[in-house]
Amino acid sequence: MNLLRFLGRGLLASYFVGHGWSVWRHPQAAAQDASPVLQSLQRLAARLPSDSVGRLMPQQPEGFVRLHAGLEIAAGLLLATGWARRPAALLLVGSQALRVAAGNPAQRSDRGAGLVSPELGRDLALLGACLIEALDTQGRPSLSYRARQHRSQLKADRARTAKAAA
Numbered sequence: 001m002n003l004l005r006f007l008g009r010g011l012l013a014s015y016f017v018g019h020g021w022s023v024w025r026h027p028q029a030a031a032q033d034a035s036p037v038l039q040s041l042q043r044l045a046a047r048l049p050s051d052s053v054g055r056l057m058p059q060q061p062e063g064f065v066r067l068h069a070g071l072e073i074a075a076g077l078l079l080a081t082g083w084a085r086r087p088a089a090l091l092l093v094g095s096q097a098l099r100v101a102a103g104n105p106a107q108r109s110d111r112g113a114g115l116v117s118p119e120l121g122r123d124l125a126l127l128g129a130c131l132i133e134a135l136d137t138q139g140r141p142s143l144s145y146r147a148r149q150h151r152s153q154l155k156a157d158r159a160r161t162a163k164a165a166a
Helices: 003-025 028-047 052-056 061-081 085-102 118-135 143-165
Strands: none
Touching (some): 003 061, 003 118, 028 061, 028 085, 061 085
16 A cells, blocks of 8 residues: 555544544534434435335434444544445545535525635535545556456457457
8 A cells, every 4th residue: 555545544534533433422513413414314214115214214313413423433444444445435425425414504594695614615625535535446447447458358359269260
């Protein structure tokens, strides 16, 4: 593993582990911000044909916030250690998307119109960093590239075999 990737992942993951631990210990402040998002997710889960999603989703904002914090801690640790780093980064993308939705300035009337809060800017930057990490293949070709190369190699081999047989 490249030293810069190792340091960058560790620094990115440290934010999520630290923030997740802080929210896990004191969920009340974050529960107020998460309440509208939880209500939206509950309405969405009620529309699904299966009731299993609605039963698994916490009904109280504090439980939802603690679940979200646990997800951040687990995904941050996976990202920092390098185990399942791309799935962990995808989990963090979902986590950040929820946080951006909860911190949407359109939902807050106490701030001036047209202002983007520093917290929202930070959350968007972290969302971008997690997206980059989710797509990082560490310099190796992606699976789709390798599949295309293998397919073209098979076509070339078939063409050579057909030419030799003729």
